[in-house]
Amino acid sequence: MWPLDQSRKEVLRFAVSCRVLTLVLQVLTRFLGSSTPIVYWFPAYLLQNQEPLLRSPETVPWKPLAGESVARQKVPRNSLVGLLYNWKACSLVTRCILGYFLSYWLLGLLLHCNFLPWT
Template sequence: MWPLDPSRKEVLRFAVSCRVLTLMLQVLTRFLGSSTPIVYWFPAHLLQNQEPLLRSLETESWTPLAEDFPPRQKIPRNSIMELLYNWKTCSSVTRYILGYFLTYWLLGLLLHCNFLPWT
């Protein structure tokens, strides 16, 4: 083994500390995201209180008819899909919450499949 000069020791120390920090951040965010429901309860609470479209979906008993939709389009049964279909009529709080989760999902998809650190 060759003797390390001080510049190589500093680079090695920096590389190891960056890797440890990256691994710690990934593990912490995975633990918080998968085991802490508060991260998801708060946006759900905001959506329930701030979005009039969700309140109207709760009060009305709407049964979709087959002729209401184009032949190959599926009938939305999920309230989140209903919000995404009616993006322009949603409140700004709903747009921010949906935009955050969609951006997080898309960035995670793009970065993780390229072997970049993303949780």
């Protein structure tokens, strides 16, 4: 093995510290995201309190789903789909929460399939 000069040692030290830092950040965010329900409870709490479209679903004019009868068109099967249908009628808090989760999902999808570090 050849002896390492000072510049090679610094580059190696920098590369190892960067890799350890990204590894630690990825593992920490995975642990927090998978084992801490508070990350999901708080946005759900905000949605329940701040969004008028979720308070009384019987009075909300949801867009009808294809192939359903008129009696079943009041509430969609998924509340988030209903919020996405009525994006312009949602409050600012709801738009921020939905935008955050949609962008996190889309960035994760694009970066993960390209083998880039994403959690």
